[in-house]
Amino acid sequence: MEIKDLTISELKRGLIQKEFSAKEVTESYLASAEKKNPEINAYINILKEDALDRASEIDGKISEGEDIGPLGGVPMAIKDNILIKGEICTAGSKILKNYEAAYDATVISKLKNAGAVFMGKANLDEFAMGSSTENSAYGPTKNPRDIERVPGGSSGGSAAAVAADMALGAIGSDTGGSIRLPASFCGVCGMKPTYGRVSRFGAIAMASSLDQIGPFAKTVEDAQAIYDVLKGKDRYDATSRDMAESQLPLGDMSSITIGLPEEYFVSGSLDEETGKAIEDTINEFRSSGAKIKKISLPHSKYALSAYYIIMFAEVSTNLAKFDGIRYSRGGSEGGDLLDIYLSTRGEGFGEEVKRRILMGTFVLSAGYYDAYYAKAQKVRQLIRKDFIDAFNDVDVILAPTSPTVPFKFGEKTDDPMTMYLSDIFTVPVNLAGIPAISIPVRGRGDKLPVGFQLMGKHWRDNDLFELGKYYERM
């Protein structure tokens, strides 16, 4: 078996049994990254020297017989809105092109302690704002499954790195689908944990009431191995907390009920290939003995509007700190303070970021607040309640991740609303704060990937991993 085909547990076994060294593993992934990155552009920055140093450290531990940690020697891609101390962190934006992180994000400290090897900083839509990774100031990422198509976004670099064997695992952030959509488009697993499960300290915030950090991997089991390292309460993120873990008993699938929200399956909501692939998946679960039940999430139709209003509002406040004084210095030095702000932000932010900040300023401004922001928060409550009600009857909810297969470059860049509609099946999860995983529909061979989503109850993240692993074994 080639190194690139090993799962995390197989890699660990091989390392400990000295079938290969961590250095050989890292060199193999680096060779793949250096060969493919000029075309795929999954990485903004490949951390070659650091990765090799880390791998040597792991090899040292192995020869001393020390524990190498749950992710010992695992080559990982890190979305470039997550801080690694001493490394540039651009968030895909020109405004942070020289910004060097002064500390490690909590998830980075955890991954370091777990033995992970950081291969590089992965490309993203600027400040994680986009659904295709076409919005990066460092050029678009291409989909390794078909380089004429987008990898999805905003964590397109993370997903593409895993899909193209440039990393064994990755982390990204998901505000409205930014892990799950690229996972679906690139044919890998991607998971958004329950809001509060993973600390965001050291992640450059986009919309704080929605953002979560989560894993990418080739298999559900690997995604869970990464998730297990990331999770947990952190004193530096006041929304994080520890909760007791429990999971579905999967010995007998007939005790499991899977809900299908009728609003996601209305005629014309899916392209033909996606519709067929999702139907096949539902049938596989049905054959396994699971009960399949139609449910209703009546406010789904309004999720996209509520999501975009709330996200715009939070973006406009979160991005106020990029002022040309604190994180980068530029603009018209010598002018007065207002000139510095206006020129730094006017020139440093891309078009989509400026549009979202302006829209956010608008929905929060006097006279419009109630009509937009307050209204959206009430609709958000109704959407959350829809899920809680539905989970009285079902254990998990199954739905497509994206209404379409990956689209071509430029297809949706002219009209922002067309791009926003790519997130229609992913945003309700963030509004409600529940966990969800995107898993590739299997057996598609050379056809474009399709992902299906499993959505779970609050704090029942493990249900999704258990059911996902069951699907992979089926």
Place this chain on the structure above:
Amino acid sequence: MDKSLDKGKLEHLAELARIGLSEGSEEKLLRDTEGILSYFDELNQVDTDGIEPMTGGTDMKNAARDDERSDDLLRDGVEEFPVSRDGLLEVPKIMKETTNDL
């Protein structure tokens, strides 16, 4: 209520948001925002009477921690600040020079 945006309102928002708009970018911005805002009108169909707004991602009320002094970020924070001198942050002057004739 007039929910539309025009050039004057857009310029006001840009000033509030501290974003310098480049020549000619306003027309496209107005067109795009008009499309987005008209999409949002669908929320008017939802009856939200008596519904408590969901104001965050969690139902936690407070998450206080002990107020302990930590120097973790102090040194590196200053070093990583774009411009610093002798361990202090350097920023552009914020006061205008005036002639004071008192």
